[in-house]
Amino acid sequence: MIIAIDGPAAAGKGTLAKRLAAHFGLAVLDTGLLYRAVGLKTVRRGADPNDADAAGAVARELGAGDLEDADLRGDEAANAASVVAAIPEVRAAVLEFQRAFARDPPGNAQGAVLDGRDIGTVVCPQADVKFFVTAPVEVRAGRRLKELRERGLEAIHSRVLQDMKARDARDAGRDVAPLVPAEDACVLDTSEMDAERVFAAALAIIKSRTR
Numbered sequence: 001m002i003i004a005i006d007g008p009a010a011a012g013k014g015t016l017a018k019r020l021a022a023h024f025g026l027a028v029l030d031t032g033l034l035y036r037a038v039g040l041k042t043v044r045r046g047a048d049p050n051d052a053d054a055a056g057a058v059a060r061e062l063g064a065g066d067l068e069d070a071d072l073r074g075d076e077a078a079n080a081a082s083v084v085a086a087i088p089e090v091r092a093a094v095l096e097f098q099r100a101f102a103r104d105p106p107g108n109a110q111g112a113v114l115d116g117r118d119i120g121t122v123v124c125p126q127a128d129v130k131f132f133v134t135a136p137v138e139v140r141a142g143r144r145l146k147e148l149r150e151r152g153l154e155a156i157h158s159r160v161l162q163d164m165k166a167r168d169a170r171d172a173g174r175d176v177a178p179l180v181p182a183e184d185a186c187v188l189d190t191s192e193m194d195a196e197r198v199f200a201a202a203l204a205i206i207k208s209r210t211r
Contacts, residue, residue, distance in 0.1 A: 001026060001111035001210070002102055002126075004119035007133035008168055008179060009078070010140035010147075012190045012198055016133060017115040019199045020206070024113075027105035030067075031116030031123070032081065034094045037066040039080025049083040056089030062097060075148075075163065082167040085117070086174040098123045117171055120182030129209050131202060132181035135191045137164055 007013045021028035038059045047054035084090045105112040120130035141161040148155040171179040
């Protein structure tokens, strides 16, 4: 079973992916971490994330160990990720990584759950079930602000909201694999839903689609 979960930042797709993977015994890949790893490594090398040659070189060297960096959850990595994700050379390298994961999931798993921005449209267009998880940007910014403060990081709502709007615009407006729902994706608006309700709704959809 391959489950594709797409959507913008802080919509809840990562939490849903982990819960579905645990429930069905599938491998899980947060594909956003791949772009975060590329962006962060590019910056750490002193290069501009907009530099296609520099970012592309980092992407082609990417390994599973690069996804273990704790700093990948920070804003620097997130913003750099949104920049490098618009570079065709980066997307090509990361695409192969993702498809290899889906073809041959680690741990002898009988399938995989991948969450990101273009899983249902580009990475795994033949996925058994596709979700597009979303919520208004103001709601998502509030969630991200709470998350950052719970981690002991200083954050200002206006800055978080501004950054999220900028990331949304880059993700939706890029020429290569823009953030859009797949035509056959089930859209889940999580504005008024907690993680338990989102999981229950997704589970019901999967059961109806895979009978």
